Amino acid sequence: YLKTLNKNGQLFYQLEHPKFHAEISQFGGQLISFKDESGVEWIWLSSSAKLDGSAPIRGGAPICWPWFGPAQDNSLPQHGYARRLPWQLLDCEGDDERVRIRFSCQLDQAPIDLSNLSLIIEYVLGDDITINLHTENLTEKTLNLSQAIHTYFNISDIYQCKLIGFEQINYEDKLASKSGVHKHPLSISYPVDRVYLDAIEKIEICTDESHFVVSGSGYDSVVLWNPWKEGAEAMGDFDNDGFAHMICVEMANTQGLQVGSHDSHTLTQQIKRI
Ligand code: BG6
16 A cells, blocks of 8 residues: 655655555654545645655644643744654555554654654554554653644635534633633634643534544643634745635643653544544
8 A cells, every 4th residue: 555755855655545545754754645535635735835854844744742832942943853853664554444554753863862762653544544642751750741643634614614522621822822711613713723721522623515523532632723814924834825724623732741751652633524
């Protein structure tokens, strides 16, 4: 099922299976495309995304690790290093139903010391998408971690989009520096950058054409992000009209995850389309 492609000096893994076509970038180890049996693209990728390894890829499902958001030391990059490093293919196996493919993040290439940590991503792709992000702490100290699977969902029209599952959940609004809660399913017509402080079991992203059901395990928060028009225009690698066709729903640990010495943690995001 697996083909390797070299574009702009970067490696991309293409999976061609009767049930789907997918593409994973070696840089960032991230899924950048998943088309189901009917040819419908589930994952948004900016057409102006940098795919040459010079910057994190704008779109797909970037991995934020070992921190989510701005670093405590503001000379370090937002969302950590995993999305800025090459990942090594470990194995790939499949059958008529699905393909399992795993990559290991080349943490020794990070400019900070991440030795004795291991970060492995496993994609299980078939009728749906499962992303398992596995952190192992082989140091003698507890690891304090924040992280996210920062998936950009491809949607036909943000103006028609309804988000179900966030009702009654406390959120921190990063744009308004306040907290809140809302009672009804959400429709978006403005920039949104919110951390919902709960392991919401199921989120539905509904438009006339797509209906995604997002779930998972091993998270304490769900992040919702859309930069809207001005935000998109301010980013050099974000298509100006891209905001109308994407929404990020990110399974995350933002509240202080600790991974004990010689212990491990798995963060999972599962995506179905019904
Ligand atoms: C979201 C954050 O997860 O990612 C936002 O909550 C941030 O604050 C967005 O703007 C995109 O981040 P970046 O670093 O990819 O531009």
